[in-house]
Amino acid sequence: MNHTEVTKFIILGFFEFPELQLLLFLVFLIIYLMSLIGNLLIIITVCSNSHLHSPMFFFLSNLSFLEICYVTITVPKLLAMLIAQNKTISFMQCMMQMYLFLACTDIEFYLLTAMAYDRYVAICKPLYYTIIMNKKICISLVIVSWMTGFLGVAPHVTLISQSSFCNSNEINHFFCDITAMMTLSCSGTSVVQTITLIEGSILACTPFTLTIISYVYIISAVLKLHSAKSRQKTFSTCFSHLTVVLLFYGTSVAVYLRPQSTDSMDLNKLLNVVYITAIPLFNPLIYSLRNKELKETLWKTIRKTSFLPELMKCCKQHLQYFNSK
Template sequence: MEKRNHSEVTEFVILGFFEFPDMQLLLFLVFLIIYLMSVTGNLLIIITVCSNSHLHSPMFFFLTNLSFLEICYVSVTVPKLLTMLIAQDNTISFMQCMIQMYLFMVCTDNEIYLLTAMAYDRYVAICKPLHYTIIMNKNICFLLAIASWTISFLNSVPHVTLISQSSFFSSNEINHFFCDIAALMTLSCSGASVIETINYFEAPLLAFAPFILTIISYVFIISAILKIQSAKGRQKAFSTCSSHLTVVLLFYGTTFGVYLRPQSPYSMDLNKLLTVVYITAIPLFNPLIYSLRNKELKGTLWKATRRAENYFSSRINKILHTVFDSNISTIN
């Protein structure tokens, strides 16, 4: 088969969900609703936490970082997907593809590190409650957050650099709905083996180590909870980490399903399905999981919603009275 260097490849064709040609409009509406709900939900959590001083704790500090990350997650991939579905424009330039792949890898790595930092926060809160304010001080929280973002940005550089310098087969069609590194490696004939070698040495340190630390944290957490005498005390302690544990299981379950399976051109269809879950479903469910299972955040969100409702109701009533200059019953 004739090969050509990456310099000859000026653009890629993202196949997207070509298996469903008659459902493109429906898929567009579904992903648009998911995208708007994800951005709105995570943005609401950020605004709520930042505007309420009693929520300025390490747990909510990491939650705002996670919510901001989820907004970045869906914004890196979904807008281009929406364009492909509605405008039938499946092409993406070489540079845009590399940038999208890099930012997606940054988001994936950062979520791993932030979830690990949040697991450590819950470990200290439950296992060392008397020293919690000393251990999880502002400096430590900022250091953990900065380290997560910095390592994520640096860790993705060699992978994208190698892919960008690779040569590709004659086909430039990406069997995915965005520029995923696994899909691009199936097209590359020069950089894939090097990237696999890097992953072999890097994964135990930068990927599996945080996962193992998260598992160890929850082993100590569950052990500490089981030692609590009262059932009410155990329930209260578990409720402080149940939201995070749910997100961890959802994220690692789908991520491992994609990246720990043997890669082949025939496995990309299943990869697309699993990737849809952790790109769209997780950013959508995270605000719901944290707001519904955290009483403090749920109460604050409810009060903010009531204040907003009262404000807009009063404004509408004022406008109606001004326009019609008559007695109009108050809108409930």
């Protein structure tokens, strides 16, 4: 069958609330700015303080950078739609947005797994921690996380980009989400769904399984401690990470592992709002409030330094960290 080639899409956004467009713009703008500032402050604080140059904070700075990517991929376009009513997006921009968003999602799975392994080594093998979690291993784990994330989602986006969109070019979402795109396709999505199932079974379940195994060993080691105070102090070192894991996996399951239909798109939008805006906003709060060392250093950084000079210093020291061995 011959289908008209789609060159652009119309993102409907929150069309159900026309009278709330300005209010939604202000809310998302504040959330976006707070997410940027919070995660940037964590990166700057970690990079500019030598006593925070440890594997745990190295992974945390990478996670904060990833959260900045998350909100920047989707929220600026959403703000433009809300304030300027610019709801059109080109086909190529839509595919790129979908690809980057899916890649960031996968990368976060792997980074959280690396952080779980770091906590496992720190608690279960403390005498060998500096040997096992050396700079080479930490950098390798981060590189593998980013590469696997970008490569793993390529088949999905390639297949979606080759689909025919004959039903409509209106996306009932606030960004180019893969579930919303699949409902528009009239060329069949069984292949995409099969690949998603296979990838979900291998690339998504593997990080989840490794994280669970790490925490089984961690909890087992903590319970063997005789003092209740020691148990509390030891487990507190991974409480922030565990909170982020539960928040991220919980929203991921709610968004992507439940039955999809056209009628569920409105619910999908609501869940994705939490998924995209709340997690990057809460992560720096969770880590800074639960980690005393980071919290104290963070406040010292805010009080003593200005933003731009510290950012330049951070970039320089981060490069030195990668080059040193």
